Amino acid sequence: MMNFDAILKYQDEDEKYIALQRKIVSTDENKKFIAAKKAVQDSAANLKKAEIKANEIKEAYKKLEEDILKLSTELAEIEQIDDNVVDIDEVSYYEKAFNSISDRTDEIRKKTEQLYDTLEKLRRYIENEKKNYQSFNVALNSAKAAFNEVLKSHASEVDGFKKRLNALEAEVNDAEAMKMYNALKTAKKLPAFVEFVPGTTVCCRCGMEIESGVKAKLKNSGDVAECSSCGRKLFVR
Numbered sequence: 114m115m116n117f118d119a120i121l122k123y124q125d126e127d128e129k130y131i132a133l134q135r136k137i138v139s140t141d142e143n144k145k146f147i148a149a150k151k152a153v154q155d156s157a158a159n160l161k162k163a164e165i166k167a168n169e170i171k172e173a174y175k176k177l178e179e180d181i182l183k184l185s186t187e188l189a190e191i192e193q194i195d196d197n198v199v200d201i202d203e204v205s206y207y208e209k210a211f212n213s214i215s216d217r218t219d220e221i222r223k224k225t226e227q228l229y230d231t232l233e234k235l236r237r238y239i240e241n242e243k244k245n246y247q248s249f250n251v252a253l254n255s256a257k258a259a260f261n262e263v264l265k266s267h268a269s270e271v272d273g274f275k276k277r278l279n280a281l282e283a284e285v286n287d288a289e290a291m292k293m294y295n296a297l298k299t300a301k302k303l304p305a306f307v308e309f310v311p312g313t314t315v316c317c318r319c320g321m322e323i324e325s326g327v328k329a330k331l332k333n334s335g336d337v338a339e340c341s342s343c344g345r346k347l348f349v350r
């Protein structure tokens with residue numbers, strides 16, 4: 114039979130410990146620490162994105178360089194042939210080719226200018242974001258130090274809870290009961306163990322009517338069954 118007295122003592126102590134943890138988590142120092150961490154992470158992500166963008170622009174530049182190389186080859190071919198052309202159709206053909214090269218050159222020039230502008234903006238953005246990143250890191254360090262002070266101020270209290278909980282767990286001395294308790298704790302259903310008095314009809318935690326099948330399992334001292342409404346462990350002391 115489970116040691117319900119010890120389980121209830123463990124449960125009470127754990128709830129007090131959880132309340133202390135909540136208090137620590139909800140301090141301004143912790144909120145600031147979390148916000149400072151997020152600012153650093155966001156800034157790092159921004160820098161990473163900007164880096165990827167910069168690489169994309171460099172790739173686009175490379176592509177334009179290749180295009181320019183192709184055009185100058187085409188142009189060189191036309192210039193070579195030009196002197197020997199006598200046929201009027203051929204002249205018009207080379208004129209068209211020359212104009213096409215000229216148009217494409219203009220296009221490449223425009224694209225290069227656009228890329229240059231984008232890269233310039235990106236460069237300024239990265240410069241600025243690097244400064245942000247540095248100052249966010251400084252802020253994070255001081256927020257971390259402030260939160261550590263809060264942790265330190267509660268350290269002996271936390272230590273006391275841990276020791277008492279360990280001692281109570283030894284008193285419970287029941288792996289199955291602890292497993293049930295921790296599963297319900299994870300599901301945020303504390304208290305996990307709720308006393309049931311045979312003859313009554315509702316779960317005294319959630320207030321719902323207990324199914325007859327469950328009630329049938331809760332007759333004698335030491336009986337444990339699950340409330341079908343809230344999932345907590347009902348027990349008969």
Ligand SMILES: [Zn+2]
Pocket residue numbers: 316317318319320321340341342343344345
């Ligand atoms: Zn219930």
